[in-house]
Every structure is written in structure tokens, then in C-alpha cells.
Amino acid sequence: MKATINDVAKQAEVSIKTVSRVINNEVSVRQATRDKVLAAVKALDYQPNLAARNLAGTKSYSIAYVYDNPNAYYIIDMQKGILSACKKQGYELLIHPCNAKADNITQEISTMVKQSRVAGLVLTPPFSEMPEFVQQMKQLDVKIVRIMSGDVAPDDLTPCIMVNDHQASYKITQHLIDLGHRHIGFIVGGAEHKSSSERLSGYTQALKDNDIAISENLIVHGEYSFESGVHGAKSLIAEEIKPTAIFSCNDEIAAGALFAARLMNIAIPEELSIVGFENSPFSRQTWPTLTTADQPNDQIAENATNLLIAHVRNQSLKNIVTHYTPELVVRNSTGRVSTDKNI
Amino acid sequence: MKATINDVAKQAEVSIKTVSRVINNEVSVRQATRDKVLAAVKALDYQPNLAARNLAGTKSYSIAYVYDNPNAYYIIDMQKGILSACKKQGYELLIHPCNAKADNITQEISTMVKQSRVAGLVLTPPFSEMPEFVQQMKQLDVKIVRIMSGDVAPDDLTPCIMVNDHQASYKITQHLIDLGHRHIGFIVGGAEHKSSSERLSGYTQALKDNDIAISENLIVHGEYSFESGVHGAKSLIAEEIKPTAIFSCNDEIAAGALFAARLMNIAIPEELSIVGFENSPFSRQTWPTLTTADQPNDQIAENATNLLIAHVRNQSLKNIVTHYTPELVVRNSTGRVSTDKNI
DNA sequence: ATACCAATTGACAGCGCTGTCAATTGGTAT
DNA sequence: ATACCAATTGACAGCGCTGTCAATTGGTAT
Numbered sequence: 001m002k003a004t005i006n007d008v009a010k011q012a013e014v015s016i017k018t019v020s021r022v023i024n025n026e027v028s029v030r031q032a033t034r035d036k037v038l039a040a041v042k043a044l045d046y047q048p049n050l051a052a053r054n055l056a057g058t059k060s061y062s063i064a065y066v067y068d069n070p071n072a073y074y075i076i077d078m079q080k081g082i083l084s085a086c087k088k089q090g091y092e093l094l095i096h097p098c099n100a101k102a103d104n105i106t107q108e109i110s111t112m113v114k115q116s117r118v119a120g121l122v123l124t125p126p127f128s129e130m131p132e133f134v135q136q137m138k139q140l141d142v143k144i145v146r147i148m149s150g151d152v153a154p155d156d157l158t159p160c161i162m163v164n165d166h167q168a169s170y171k172i173t174q175h176l177i178d179l180g181h182r183h184i185g186f187i188v189g190g191a192e193h194k195s196s197s198e199r200l201s202g203y204t205q206a207l208k209d210n211d212i213a214i215s216e217n218l219i220v221h222g223e224y225s226f227e228s229g230v231h232g233a234k235s236l237i238a239e240e241i242k243p244t245a246i247f248s249c250n251d252e253i254a255a256g257a258l259f260a261a262r263l264m265n266i267a268i269p270e271e272l273s274i275v276g277f278e279n280s281p282f283s284r285q286t287w288p289t290l291t292t293a294d295q296p297n298d299q300i301a302e303n304a305t306n307l308l309i310a311h312v313r314n315q316s317l318k319n320i321v322t323h324y325t326p327e328l329v330v331r332n333s334t335g336r337v338s339t340d341k342n343i
Numbered sequence: 344m345k346a347t348i349n350d351v352a353k354q355a356e357v358s359i360k361t362v363s364r365v366i367n368n369e370v371s372v373r374q375a376t377r378d379k380v381l382a383a384v385k386a387l388d389y390q391p392n393l394a395a396r397n398l399a400g401t402k403s404y405s406i407a408y409v410y411d412n413p414n415a416y417y418i419i420d421m422q423k424g425i426l427s428a429c430k431k432q433g434y435e436l437l438i439h440p441c442n443a444k445a446d447n448i449t450q451e452i453s454t455m456v457k458q459s460r461v462a463g464l465v466l467t468p469p470f471s472e473m474p475e476f477v478q479q480m481k482q483l484d485v486k487i488v489r490i491m492s493g494d495v496a497p498d499d500l501t502p503c504i505m506v507n508d509h510q511a512s513y514k515i516t517q518h519l520i521d522l523g524h525r526h527i528g529f530i531v532g533g534a535e536h537k538s539s540s541e542r543l544s545g546y547t548q549a550l551k552d553n554d555i556a557i558s559e560n561l562i563v564h565g566e567y568s569f570e571s572g573v574h575g576a577k578s579l580i581a582e583e584i585k586p587t588a589i590f591s592c593n594d595e596i597a598a599g600a601l602f603a604a605r606l607m608n609i610a611i612p613e614e615l616s617i618v619g620f621e622n623s624p625f626s627r628q629t630w631p632t633l634t635t636a637d638q639p640n641d642q643i644a645e646n647a648t649n650l651l652i653a654h655v656r657n658q659s660l661k662n663i664v665t666h667y668t669p670e671l672v673v674r675n676s677t678g679r680v681s682t683d684k685n686i
Numbered sequence: 687a688t689a690c691c692a693a694t695t696g697a698c699a700g701c702g703c704t705g706t707c708a709a710t711t712g713g714t715a716t
Numbered sequence: 717a718t719a720c721c722a723a724t725t726g727a728c729a730g731c732g733c734t735g736t737c738a739a740t741t742g743g744t745a746t
Contacts, residue, residue: 005703028722053703092458094435114392259630359696391733401735
């Protein structure tokens with residue numbers, strides 16, 4: 001039925017080992033031999049069996065993406081980028097959504113890694129930002145790549161993608177300040193995500209640099225969810241000194257904030273500017289469309305996966321760390337502060 | 344490092360075959376022996392190696408989800424349901440997003456199936472609704488389960504989940520009619536999805552049964568996308584005889600329609616009612632929230648996967664086909680037709 | 687106590703590859 | 717023509733399981 005390495009070897013009149021060499025792109029095979037084998041591979045439509053490769057070799061051709069994130073757009077983008085790298089390099093991907101707070105989470109991942117002989121893990125927040133978890137994964141004899149928020153990568157020789165949320169957040173805040181806003185509310189995302197504090201610190205830094213006082217009343221702590229945006233915006237708008245702009249930690253929160261503004265009959269951006277973060281489809285589909293920061297998640301994911309695969313193969317990497325800074329995208333949810341507003 | 348079946352056998356003082364029997368839940372093992380083995384499994388934290396099982400056995404423990412759908416919420420829900428069934432039954436899931444219209448698509452899936460020794464495929468539209476594709480998959484020696492739109496399952500002894508979009512659509516249309524609407528626009532989703540025509544036929548049937556004339560001008564053909572909703576609604580509203588309600592083939596289209604209405608300063612639902620289909624998060628996050636039909640995608644997916652796994656294991660199934668009918672969910676985007684409106 | 691037979695257990699081959707190491711090949715220097 | 721050695725190729729074991737079939741066990745009827 002399905003052709004095996006034996007069939008190819010027979011057809012090409014070489015040993016199975018030589019076929020193995022050809023499909024693994026090893027160097028010491030004469031060109032003429034290589035051609036014979038490739039012809040046989042093609043004629044028989046041969047696909048090496050990954051289970052056998054995983055079992056026989058010291059290498060494995062499976063990696064897994066472990067995540068705990070309710071943001072469908074984010075996950076789909078990540079999967080897309082990871083799969084793109086996997087396909088090019090002949091790896092298969094297992095996805096493993098799970099609960100980061102479950103107390104047997106290490107056990108759970110460990111089981112999966114053993115069962116499926118996973119060679120490497122792609123970790124996104126919050127997993128990538130849980131040091132003990134990362135430590136335990138390393139002891140499992142599994143390579144990892146982390147996508148995390150911040151500027152300085154952990155100094156542990158593991159590949160990393162650092163997303164400079166602080167700087168991107170600074171730019172967004174500066175954009176609001178340039179529009180004349182002085183009372184800018186901030187809805188913080190989930191505390192288990194480092195991006196929340198990084199984005200908050202970019203915001204406070206920008207305020208400081210512009211000599212604007214930071215008011216704790218304008219900072220609301222929430223989750224990365226639509227509902228959090230609704231509640232956060234409601235409570236900010238109820239403040240004695242209302243903000244003229246609201247910085248939402250991501251687009252979903254921003255969509256919630258827009259919803260709340262609509263509930264309270266507040267015109268966006270005339271009476272209130274709202275910004276998001278992520279440039280997810282949300283930001284193009286709300287009314288008005290959202291000013292946000294563009295984070296190329298699929299690129300980040302593909303890049304991370306390439307680093308991981310190189311790491312799995314013990315290839316030496318020039319750059320074990322890659323940096324990204326999301327870019328400001330101005331749409332219709334931000335405008336100049338109206339001069340006749342209360343201050 | 345990782346415990347193997349040999350380690351367990353040694354520790355339990357039995358043969359590896361007996362260990363194999365215990366972990367496969369075979370019947371003819373004495374209770375005392377079973378207990379010894381299970382104790383050893385636990386003590387060594389043993390996890391059977393899936394690659395070896397796939398290779399050694401005639402069965403495989405991998406299934407794949409093949410899809411071509413830009414709807415992130417739908418995909419995430421499906422994955423969740425599939426994974427839930429996989430986890431319970433010890434299967435691993437590969438995801439395979441791809442382009443259904445690529446001309447080498449059969450080749451592509453075939454490669455994946457061979458490489459990863461996939462035992463079964465979960466197919467959603469449009470793949471599940473492409474008869475030649477399904478036929479070719481069967482020749483690949485891979486089992487399938489299809490989730491498709493319609494009432495009557497294909498008569499080919501393959502497990503199927505049928506979603507009765509016609510009936511659900513009928514109910515939604517009746518809801519609009521009950522609210523007094525007589526001019527109801529319809530934005531059709533992508534033609535490659537049978538759900539589009541099924542939902543359309545439910546709509547026309549409901550109109551007929553209520554003696555309402557069907558106007559081709561009120562039916563716009565599009566895709567399952569936000570942009571299609573924007574364009575569709577714009578063109579419907581530009582009609583000489585404006586609709587007082589718009590039935591959108593899914594929530595994303597409906598969100599686009601809402602966007603268009605907002606652009607044109609049309610109050611929802613006072614001047615225009617809009618409905619969606621799917622009950623995705625969209626429908627709770629738009630303004631106003633959407634009346635829609637609830638489709639429990641994760642349940643459908645889990646159910647489908649259970650059918651598939653039973654099929655893969657050659658277990659006889661009582662019911663090879665399961666039927667679902669989405670339920671009407673009334674929210675704030677629909678209202679009584681205003682009596683002073685133009686007709 | 688003995689025969690019998692179903693229930694239980696184990697020996698061994700083999701799934702399709704890769705790793706190790708030994709054997710062969712063929713080009714180069716003499 | 718010959719020796720030599722790097723380049724190329726192949727033989728064989730083994731990865732960790734399951735399938736097949738044969739061997740052993742132990743409970744029941746006599």
C-alpha cells in the first residue's frame with residue numbers, strides 16, 4: 001500500500017541506508033546515486049514514516065505548541081506561523097491548549113512530551129513567563145523557545161523572541177499626548193501576562209517624560225477580555241475627573257470599552273479616544289475602527305519555530321534572541337481632545 | 344530517562360506483552376497481575392510511546408483535522424472539541440489548515456496522512472462537502488468523519504454529523520416575520536459551503552409558508568466575511584424597496600452589516616433588524632448584540648471525533664449519523680418593524 | 687487425586703526507520 | 717600497474733511497542 005524505505009531501496013538498487021541518507025540530505029552520497037534514489041522516491045510517491053523516524057532516530061520530528069489563551073485570533077495566528085515553519089522543515093505540530101494554573105500542569109505537559117516524543121515546545125505567555133515551569137520543562141529533556149514580553153532576554157542560552165511592549169506602549173501613549181490628551185485612562189490586562197505590566201510601564205514612562213501626573217484612579221486592573229473592557233471603561237468614565245482617552249491593553253479590551261461608551265452614549269473619538277493593542281481583526285471590525293499597535297504574530301511564531309527547530313537540531317545559532325517592537329497603527333478611534341471638555 | 348515498557352515489565356515481574364495488555368485495557372488479565380502492572384506504571388511514571396504504538400500496531404493513535412476556514416472562533420471551538428475527545432481516548436491531534444481550492448490538495452493531504460500515519464480525519468466544510476475529495480480520502484485507507492450541512496446524510500456508511508441549517512434558518516426567518524417584517528434581505532455566505540444554500544432555502548421556505556413574495560433583489564451573494572457583510576448590507580439598503588430586516592448567513596457577516604448600518608446612520612433595531620448565525624463571541628460583542636442561531640461547535644466536534652475514533656477502531660456504531668439543529672437566540676439586534684416605515 | 691479446558695501469560699518476530707561500524711569503491715600519487 | 721586513502725555504500729542491530737501463536741496456569745468436574 002504505502003511505499004516504505006525498502007521499496008525505494010529495491011527500486012533504486014541501493015541499500016535502505018543509502019535511501020535514508022538521501023532523504024536526510026546527508027552529504028556523502030554520489031550525485032548519480034542520489035538521482036537514482038530521488039527518481040525512485042518520486043516514482044513510488046514515497047513519504048518517510050514519521051513514527052518510525054521518531055522511534056529509530058535520536059531526533060524527533062514532533063514539536064508542540066502549549067498555550068493558555070482565550071484569544072482566538074492570537075492562537076490562530078500563532079498556529080499559522082508555527083505550521084508554516086514546521087511544514088518547511090518536515091516537522092509535525094501538536095497543539096496543547098491547557099490551563100496554566102492547574103496544579104498538575106507540569107505533569108500534564110510531561111505526559112504529552114513523553115507520549116508523543118516531542119522534541120521541542122513553543123511557549124507563549126503565560127507559560128513562557130513562568131520561570132519554574134520553564135525550568136521543569138528543561139529537565140524533561142525537551143527544547144523550548146519562548147515568546148515573551150520585554151526587552152532583555154533571560155540569560156539561559158534558550159532561544160527567545162522578545163516583544164518590546166514597553167516601547168510600543170510608549171509610542172501609543174505619545175500619540176495620545178500629541179493629540180492633546182492629558183487624562184488618559186489605562187485598562188490593564190491579566191496580571192499573569194508580563195505584557196500587562198510592560199504596557200503599563202510604557203504608558204507611565206511616556207506620561208512622566210511629558211510631565212503629566214500619573215493618577216492611580218485612571219488605572220484599572222482587569223483581564224484580557226471584552227468584559228474587562230466593558231467594566232474598565234465604565235468605571236473610568238464614572239471617575240470624578242473623566243479621562244479623555246482610554247488605553248486598552250489589547251484590542252478585545254478596547255472593543256469592550258467601545259461597547260461601554262456606546263452604552264453611555266459617549267461619542268468616539270469626539271468625546272473619548274480609545275486605543276487597543278495587537279492589530280487583530282477586531283481593530284478593523286469595530287465602530288469606529290481602532291487605533292492600535294501592530295504585532296505580526298504569525299511572523300513572530302514562524303521565527304520562533306525556526307529558532308526552536310535549529311535548537312532541536314543542535315545547530316549553532318548566530319542570534320538566539322530576536323526582538324520585535326509593535327508599530328503604531330492609527331485608525332478612527334482616536335482624535336484630538338476637544339477643547340471644550342472638562343478637565 | 345523515560346521509562347519504557349521493558350522497565351515496567353521488569354518492575355512488575357511480568358512480560359512486556361502483559362504490560363501491553365494492561366495499558367490497552369484488554370480483558371484477559373488477572374486482576375492481581377493488572378494491579379501489579381498498574382503500580383509499576385505509576386511508580387515509573389510510564390507513558391507509552393505513541394510513535395512505537397503507531398509503528399508496531401495496525402492501529403494508529405493519530406488523527407488530523409483538515410480545514411480551510413478563516414473563521415478563527417469556529418476553528419478554535421472545533422479544535423477544543425476534537426482535542427477533548429482525543430485526550431480522553433489517548434489520541435493525538437494534528438491540525439492541517441490548507442487551501443481547499445489548491446489543485447494538489449489531495450496530494451498534500453495524502454502526504455500528511457502517510458508521513459504521520461494518520462488513522463482518521465475530521466472534515467468540516469468545505470472539505471466535508473466535496474464528494475470527489477472524500478472519495479479520494481477513502482482510497483487512502485484513512486477513516487473520516489464529516490461535519491456537514493443538511494438533513495439527509497450521504498449513504499456511504501461513513502460517520503457524519505448533520506447540521507440542519509435549513510430548519511434553523513427557517514426558525515430565524517419566522518422570528519423576523521413574527522416581528523412584522525415582510526421585506527427581509529438575505530446575505531448569502533460562500534457558495535462552496537452547503538450551509539449557504541441550506542440557510543437560504545430555510546429562509547425562502549419560511550417566506551413561502553407565510554405567503555410572502557421572494558424578491559431576488561433582496562438576496563445578495565457573498566462570502567463568509569465581515570467585508571461581505573458590509574458590502575451586502577450597503578447594496579441591500581440601496582434597494583428601491585429597502586428591507587426592514589437583514590438575515591446574514593453568519594455572525595461575521597452580520598457584524599459587517601451592523602458596521603454598514605452605522606456608516607449609513609441607520610438605527611438598529613429601530614430602523615433595521617439584523618440577524619446572524621452561529622452564536623460566536625461576535626454576537627455578544629457587537630452593538631447591539633446579535634440575534635443569532637446557536638450552534639454548539641465544540642460539542643459537535645467532540646461528538647464527531649468520538650464517532651471517528653470508534654470507526655477507526657472498527658467498533659460497531661449504533662448511530663453512524665448524528666443530527667443537530669441550531670437554536671434561535673434572541674438578543675438586541677432584532678425588533679418589531681416600525682409601523683411608519685416605508686414599504 | 688486426576689483430567690480437562692478456558693483463562694492467562696509469555697516468546698518472538700516485525701513495524702519502518704536511523705546509528706554504528708565495517709566493507710567496498712574509485713580517484714590520485716607514485 | 718600498484719598502493720593508498722578518502723569517499724561512498726551496506727550489514728546489522730535496535731528504537732518501543734503490538735500481533736501471532738504457543739506455553740502455562742489454575743479452577744472445575746469427576
